[in-house]
Amino acid sequence: MMRSLVTAVVLAAMACLLSLTTGVTTASAATACEVRGHQDDISEIAKSIVANACGVTDAGTWYTWTGGHGAKPGQTYGAIDWSDKDKSKFDPIRRGFDCSGLVRWALSEAYGYDIAGSPGLTNNIYGLYPPGSQRFGAEAGLDPLLPGDILFWGKPGAIHHVAIYLGAGKMVEAKESDTLLMVSDFRMGAKNDYAGALRMAPKANPPGGSPGGTGSIGHATWGDSLNVRAQPNTGSSVVRTIPGGTSVFISCQAHAQSITAEGTTNDAWSYLPDLGGWITNIYLKGPAWVPDVPSCGDVPSGGAGGGGSGAAHVTWGDSLNVRAQPNSGSTVVTTIPGGTSVVISCQAHAQSITAEGTTNDAWSYLPDLGGWITNIYLKGPAWMTGVPTCGGTGGSTGSGIAHVTWGDSLNIRSQPNTGASVVRTISGGTSVIISCQMHAQSLTLEGTTNDAWSYVPDLGGWITNIYLKGPAWVTGVPTCASV
Structure with a gap:
């Protein structure tokens, strides 16, 4: 999500990323939102990505903190960014997008x-890699x-901004609260934390069409909360939970564990590369x-393809x-068994x-x-073939610091108190990015009393520091502006 000098939506230090003067997009900037050159060099998908982003930019759409993260893509009302309450005070009554919501x-x-x-x-967008995509390192x-490429800033696991390249050194972005979507000059970032780009795969066929042996898009799930698992069996770890009605991309399918559910027995499982499970x-x-979806072949370890950034690889060893x-x-952050497909x-x-x-x-x-794993426990060469070099070595950045929760089901709340609405529930052991912390409602839980709460920007809410591993007041995390 976009954080900047004025809004500091991830944390104040991330503001150093933005060296340009901010403000409402002018009419001339809005009309300049278009593919700039390379018309014959880019896919129809790339042209569509630019056209979609430029359409809402030209329409004078607002940046709104947390905008665009509803159950379905599209503009939503925003929320107050407590690290800059003044600039974001109108976000709850403005429909629009933040940076990742727009993309x-x-x-x-x-x-x-x-x-x-x-x-x-x-981080969800950074982790995308449909078959046929390309990554480009920051170097x-x-x-x-090319126009339509997706640009990232931050480090793996702590990506804090995303935009769309237009060509000729320009990009379209949702930059910060109290501004409209805008066209900007490409920037490496004051901390040189540009993390590279992703060129999305060209669209080979319409939803549900023949994959030509490469998978198929536009398949719909049904039911309630559906677990996407690391392996094609119910004993493996859950990598994602999605609602019924989600449209998914399937790369291949395999016969594995037989399941009986909803009055049906079936041993077929499908691999969803965009979700990694x-x-x-x-x-x-x-x-x-x-x-029209090909067989994955033999998947004794749950693997589904390999080679290339974002592909599934298999671990070995014990815990x-x-x-x-x-x-x-x-x-x-977590412990996984050998034989896990990652x-x-x-x-x-x-x-x-x-x-x-x-x-x-x-x-x-x-x-x-x-998180990270040594390549020693990944099957294959010491340096993985086809996997790009990271634009850094992870961990803390100007956008926040990765910390680990503990406990059972943990509520993320819209305000730093237990009377506020629950915006998300996460499990203990989850790695979260914290932008800032503050003293608010005092809680007594797990034999501990603490009034410190931390803001988790990627989840759009607050968690009591009681359930963060470490000291009561988290070291190295700045204080939020007053609520």
């Missing part, structure tokens, strides 16, 4: 379904970019074996720690590890798990 909507209109998924936050700069075909509308930073001294967004050279008779300094970032 989520532009992508959904281009592809015909919500490819980023709900809630479609910056490449502008040279390889498997769903039983029982909850896909249509026949038991989805027409494997996924860490907040690419080193063995950092916090463990999605890798990028890899980096960091702490050198010696284990299992091997020494390696390469670590891979797992966006679905929010």
